[in-house]
Amino acid sequence: MQSSRRIDPSDGASSIFNGLRVAVTGGTSGLGVALVRELHTRAAHVAFVARGRERVAQLEREMAGTAGVVGDVSRKEDIHPITLQILARLGGLDVLINNASHLGPVPLALLADTECEELQHALDTNVLGPFRLTRALLGALAASARDGRGALIVNVSSDAAVTAYPSWGAYGASKAALHHLTRIWDAELGAEGIRFLSLDPGDMDTPLHALAVPEADPATLKRPDDAAREFLTAIAAALPGGRLASSLAEGSGALDRESGALTA
Amino acid sequence: MSPATHPIQRPRDAKLLVIDDTGRVAHAPRTSFTDYLERADLLVANDAATLPASLTGIHEPTGSSVELRLAGTDAMPPANVRRFRAILFGDGDYRTRTEERPAPPRPVAGDRLLLGPLVAVVARAIGHPRLLEVLLQGSAAEIWEGIARHGRPIQYAHMLSPLALWDVWTRIAGPPVAFEPPSAGFVLDWQLLGAVRRRGIAFATLTHAAGISSTGDPQLDARLPFDEPYRIPYSTAALIRRTRAAGGRVIAVGTTVVRALEDAGRHDGIVRGGEGIARYRIGRATRLRVVDAVLSGTHEPGTSHYELLHAFADAAVLTDADRELAAAGYRTHEFGDSVFIGKRRHLPRTCASDTTPTGGPTYRARGRIRRPANACSVA
Numbered sequence: 309m310q311s312s313r314r315i316d317p318s319d320g321a322s323s324i325f326n327g328l329r330v331a332v333t334g335g336t337s338g339l340g341v342a343l344v345r346e347l348h349t350r351a352a353h354v355a356f357v358a359r360g361r362e363r364v365a366q367l368e369r370e371m372a373g374t375a376g377v378v379g380d381v382s383r384k385e386d387i388h389p390i391t392l393q394i395l396a397r398l399g400g401l402d403v404l405i406n407n408a409s410h411l412g413p414v415p416l417a418l419l420a421d422t423e424c425e426e427l428q429h430a431l432d433t434n435v436l437g438p439f440r441l442t443r444a445l446l447g448a449l450a451a452s453a454r455d456g457r458g459a460l461i462v463n464v465s466s467d468a469a470v471t472a473y474p475s476w477g478a479y480g481a482s483k484a485a486l487h488h489l490t491r492i493w494d495a496e497l498g499a500e501g502i503r504f505l506s507l508d509p510g511d512m513d514t515p516l517h518a519l520a521v522p523e524a525d526p527a528t529l530k531r532p533d534d535a536a537r538e539f540l541t542a543i544a545a546a547l548p549g550g551r552l553a554s555s556l557a558e559g560s561g562a563l564d565r566e567s568g569a570l571t572a
Numbered sequence: 573m574s575p576a577t578h579p580i581q582r583p584r585d586a587k588l589l590v591i592d593d594t595g596r597v598a599h600a601p602r603t604s605f606t607d608y609l610e611r612a613d614l615l616v617a618n619d620a621a622t623l624p625a626s627l628t629g630i631h632e633p634t635g636s637s638v639e640l641r642l643a644g645t646d647a648m649p650p651a652n653v654r655r656f657r658a659i660l661f662g663d664g665d666y667r668t669r670t671e672e673r674p675a676p677p678r679p680v681a682g683d684r685l686l687l688g689p690l691v692a693v694v695a696r697a698i699g700h701p702r703l704l705e706v707l708l709q710g711s712a713a714e715i716w717e718g719i720a721r722h723g724r725p726i727q728y729a730h731m732l733s734p735l736a737l738w739d740v741w742t743r744i745a746g747p748p749v750a751f752e753p754p755s756a757g758f759v760l761d762w763q764l765l766g767a768v769r770r771r772g773i774a775f776a777t778l779t780h781a782a783g784i785s786s787t788g789d790p791q792l793d794a795r796l797p798f799d800e801p802y803r804i805p806y807s808t809a810a811l812i813r814r815t816r817a818a819g820g821r822v823i824a825v826g827t828t829v830v831r832a833l834e835d836a837g838r839h840d841g842i843v844r845g846g847e848g849i850a851r852y853r854i855g856r857a858t859r860l861r862v863v864d865a866v867l868s869g870t871h872e873p874g875t876s877h878y879e880l881l882h883a884f885a886d887a888a889v890l891t892d893a894d895r896e897l898a899a900a901g902y903r904t905h906e907f908g909d910s911v912f913i914g915k916r917r918h919l920p921r922t923c924a925s926d927t928t929p930t931g932g933p934t935y936r937a938r939g940r941i942r943r944p945a946n947a948c949s950v951a
Contacts, residue, residue: 368713375713388737389720392748395621396649396716400746444738446762448746451619451777455807499766
């Protein structure tokens with residue numbers, strides 16, 4: 309699929325990231341780690357969450373000053389321990405990026421062949437996880453908004469959230485739910501100064517994509533670093549002092565409804 | 573009063589006892605709390621999230637089972653993650669009333685407490701063998717992870733089942749610095765906050781590291797509350813000044829907010845943003861300089877929370893209120909019912925008698941707490 313550019317890649321607002329407190333879930337691979345690196349480079353104060361302890365520790369060593377938190381956002385019991393560690397180590401939070409995603413059955417399967425447990429796991433990771441983590445962090449985010457720092461939640465979406473691709477049922481349905489949650493959150497909490505964005509990075513060369521489409525030629529896929537830079541542009545635009553493009557101001561309008569088939 | 577035994581933050585049948593600024597007492601459903609607020613008022617709440625501050629483990633030198641309850645700190649994280657005041661309990665858990673818990677071993681400086689993934693080294697006893705200064709070992713990341721994963725919320729025997737962290741975090745919980753929940757804030761949810769904002773009532777937060785509320789030891793309890801650090805955002809300080817200038821009231825959600833704001837404004841009544849340590853007890857001798865009314869839980873006489881309420885209302889009024897609370901079946905403790913108390917109005921006698929129709933009981937149709945009538949204050 310052609311990854312479409314929806315976000316102006318010219319940033320020019322990197323100073324907005326200096327000292328910005330950002331948490332990224334799924335922060336040790338794919339788009340997540342690209343976001344963490346880019347944010348770290350721009351002097352943001354970054355916490356990242358992932359399940360693998362060794363990889364978390366390795367990245368933490370690599371990027372001095374980042375806060376690695378070991379946890380699984382799909383597990384209800386992990387949410388408050390994760391939240392506590394993020395807030396304790398960053399001293400507050402301005403931006404949450406719910407990036408951790410579960411693909412569903414591997415290899416991809418028709419819905420009729422998808423086990424209930426596989427759908428459940430996709431919903432736990434892609435819908436309930438972001439919902440719970442957002443709720444737990446909302447007090448801190450609202451405080452940041454009241455203090456004029458802004459408060460933003462970015463949920464990583466996909467064109468599979470709007471287009472009915474056969475064999476992407478668990479993933480697509482869960483991302484559709486996340487996308488709609490994002491829009492409702494945004495409608496409900498805008499008056500508190502808390503913004504929600506649903507962003508579709510496009511088809512990237514990531515471990516998740518390799519699981520889904522092992523035969524895809526990486527050279528034809530978007531590089532996660534490029535997607536990360538686009539995300540940061542959108543984030544900068546949505547924070548106070550940023551210029552929020554009208555397409556984003558609609559509340560998650562960035563999800564591209566025109567993009568082509570996700571299956572290569 | 574009997575305790576609320578289930579961790580429901582906003583029970584539909586929660587009650588509210590309202591004591592207005594003339595000392596008059598009325599009953600209301602707590603869901604009507606916002607009816608007592610007026611345009612231009614400012615609601616200030618404590619946004620501290622509650623740490624899972626109960627850490628079980630072993631006193632290494634004796635091998636005895638212990639529970640260490642982190643109880644206070646002198647500095648907010650992230651500046652401080654290591655040094656805590658803590659209360660040591662012997663074997664057992666919250667199901668045994670704290671007064672009846674077996675005594676812990678008597679630790680000496682240098683003793684290690686092995687608390688799951690955490691190690692605490694006893695620095696000293698602070699004037700009582702069970703009140704310790706402890707130093708948690710390891711990196712900040714290790715300490716936070718250890719507390720987050722191993723700790724349990726501090727709780728007491730009146731609760732029927734173990735509390736989860738989500739039971740004790742308020743909707744507005746942010747910095748994890750409280751040792752017990754700032755439970756007056758349980759009344760708040762996003763629906764309520766949206767509704768008050770639409771009515772022109774401002775909302776602000778501060779962060780106050782609420783300490784432990786009870787130790788089971790009368791000597792130790794008499795030393796509560798410990799010094800508690802707080803942080804007042806500049807935006808909150810600005811809102812307080814604006815509210816004052818516009819003639820609105822500053823309404824504290826919880827006694828910790830009273831403690832922080834009155835400490836910050838103790839010199840001239842002006843609250844500035846920044847960090848501080850609330851060291852002073854607030855009680856009947858305190859002249860409140862910042863806060864006009866407080867929403868609080870129902871507290872038993874003898875506790876420091878109860879003592880604080882005397883800064884708002886006369887002892888005789890509070891004694892009457894206690895009778896009302898008992899007679900009407902109010903529930904107490906962190907998930908219990910609430911009181912809303914306006915700061916007493918000292919009327920010149922001539923004023924009170926001359927203006928009985930307007931200067932007397934100040935209830936409107938719905939029994940609001942009202943600001944002093946101008947007619948009276950200028951008399």
